[in-house]
Amino acid sequence: MNSARVESRDFAPAPAPAPVSVRAPGGTDMDRRLSLAWTALAAVEDPEIPALSIVDLGLIRFVKLQPSGALDVGLSPTYVGCPATAVIRRSVEDALRNAGVGAFAVTEVLSPAWSSDWITAEGRSKLETHGIVPPRQSLSSLREVLRSDRPIGCPRCHSIDTECISEFGSTPCKALHRCRACLEPFEYFKCI
């Protein structure tokens, strides 16, 4: 299950997920299966942040057809110890089975390591709607991670007079902050 592998070059790191009905009329059976798979995957929620689908989070790295005829679905974990990883994998398998995509296998993709930069624009706006500040776009340097105290804007009142009250929040991927202006606590999705 933990077969780490390097992603093949013919697939972009963050594929744009196909929205619900992209299937061109007259598409082949393979197109139909790929489209069914993407649609099913886009409906799989993150167990910790149900507003977001795993496609919004950029966890699906590829869906490709194997010579055997089975679909190969590349799934990346967010954090190595995230307990949601096993749940997500099960949900992915259930969703693909229920969608009737035919034979498939789910491959864990470790490299390149998942980055918060791969959260889609839609994912970022969904996070914001749910009171979670999306990660800053652009990979932070090590120095920045170690010592950054750039203020994180409050998602409710947009004040930048905020403070970090816990480096780790309800999940490893988030930190807990508090707004000094409106006094509300909020979560920040860390840049990784």
Add this chain to the structure above:
Amino acid sequence: MSDLFRYVLRLGDLSLVLGQRLGEWVGHSPALEEDLGLANIALDLIGQARLLLTYAGEVEGRGRGEDEIAFLREHGEYLNAILAEQPNGDFGRTIVRQVLIDAFQLELYQRMTASTDERLAAIAAKSVKEIQYHLRYSSGWLVRLGDGTEESHARVQASLEALWPYTVELFAEDELDREMADRGVAPRLPEVQASWASRIDAILAEATLARPAHRPHSWHGKRGQHSEHLGYILAEMQHLQRTYPGARW
């Protein structure tokens, strides 16, 4: 036992034992935020251990999986440096141990992203992103405690004196470390040590703590010779698998 197998165990056991130690804080931390912080770091470490021990099992080629390797090996088969198994002590001592190991893992894994072993390179690249946040947390606390009250300063300085001698083992290069470096699997330990030392010096300076004097070491956890503490950790960690062999969630 193949050399790569033993080397991967050294890495995986360090993560596993330290993660298990940090887990002891859950429900006992000074504040809820620290409970969350230590538990989340423990989770990341267990995650590293799972990837590494799974890989070790594949390298060994005898069909052992991560659980069998973690839960059914004996004391002397664990190859972690013994700093990881030192008791938690007070919160300050846990933080000192954490800073020392976080900085070590950071310098080691940053370099290991260029390993000739594709699998280790991938695990390193994944882990190093998380380790940055571990060090941010632990060094932030060390600065607050060191540059805090007289009491907190004295206590973390004492912990630093107590734990410092064990850091020597992290960098004590033996035949296995040299062979892995020659094959490009792992970075050279003296290089890792030099960057580790300057990173630690900068943190200690900010924390107004004094770096303890160097003392030669006689610890050989990396060869399976452990302190008495590891036995207690394993007794707790392995109890369920040994009592109910093959038990699953």
